[in-house]
Amino acid sequence: MISSQYVSRITLRREKVESFEQYPFSLPVVRHLEQIDLHPRVNFFVGENGSGKSTLLEAIAVSLGFNAEGGSKNFSFGTRRSHSELHEHLRIAKGLRPQRDGCFLRAESFFNVATEIEKLDEDPFGGPPIIGAYGNRSLHEQSHGESFLALMMERFRGQGLYILDEPEAALSPQRQLATLVRMRDLVEEKSQFIIATHSPILMAYPDATIFHCGKDSIQQIAYQDTEHFRVTRDFLMDPQSMLERLLAQ
Template sequence: MFLKKLTMLQEKVPSDSEYPFSIPAIHHLKELTFQKEVTFFVGENGTGKSTLLEAIADKCEFNTAGGGRQNTYEVDQSESVLGDYIRLSWLPKVTTGFFLRAESFYHFASHIDEVEEDLNMYINYGGRSLHQQSHGESFLSLFKYRFSGKGIYLLDEPEAALSPTRQLTFLKIIHDLTKTKKAQFIIASHSPILLGYPDADIFSFDGDHIAKVNYVDTEHYQLTKYFLQNREKLLAELFK
């Protein structure tokens, strides 16, 4: 573990009515402590989990459009709106890692083509262009080959391109990296498969405050379980 604590700089907050401070979970945030190698942010869309993850990436000096410190390219509306208002506490600080934004991964893949076209090697991406791989394959190639050694990995909805089987493969990648005590993951996710990673901390952004929750108490787990056990009944109620 490297990142120990996130602190909101209350004295710099311009107005509670302005976005993103109007989001309840962000409005009430004072500090967040990280105690596990793997931490999940969960919550309904619009509850601030991606906004906070993006702010962490900004303070790590990762490209907030997606990538690491070395990846320089721009995507419209990818700037962090919260980065200037938080402080990160490290022990020790690391400068390596990656920020994945599923929604802008296409632009990252195009950026890699531009910087790698002369070398034509793609060593960190499975040996070929990410655009020449399926969406799921390109995500796994990134996880397998770019994620290595000491670093902090910030992932916004990595399940977006992964089938259930490949989500299990990704869990194995997380396990192999974190067992060396050289990698830390903070992941915003809706996937009940990923959230089931053993001994991870899960922070829910639903409600007025960010709160730690157990896996079986997440809406993702409970709704998925109910659907699998009561599919016909649930759909009948939904469609009537």
């Protein structure tokens, strides 16, 4: 298992934590984190807002050498230091297979990544244009959804580790389905995904591991047992009745 994946295990070095009453260690996902064994292909972290999913993904990415605001390991810009110290308390077990590609996507700071690409490409001594890896079209000249798909389709090359924080924020349901297909292609090219999401479409990816980040624990959960699946199913089966109950409160 270890030789077939890029990240196999995440461990919180709890002995280094001075207090679980202070941020970010007070977040539920961190407070209850001991050890997580990752799926070699696709992993989802799900849970309510405020559970700490994005903070955990950020810490994983930074500890692996990615830029805190997103991009590949070659990006080193920073518009505002906002990441926590959690990455300093994580132990990441890596596999033996060499990693050819990788990217950390944050929906909230993808604009900054697009700006940095344009800035780097303005340097006459900076080598071949970076935007060539994104379809040769400025990410700022596309919608958020189009620019994210350009990232998935053009920039992600396979044999890589892709850490995505709520990618559905940019995507229509149809584009989320297209993302599933691209994920399948990249998995077949020996890639691994770590994704924080609220999307019942994305987390339906077959043979994935879903980690539910709750108030009291981090547990693996079946897709059909996630709140995202159950609420969406119940609403779509009878939206009128659910709306009547909700709006009558």
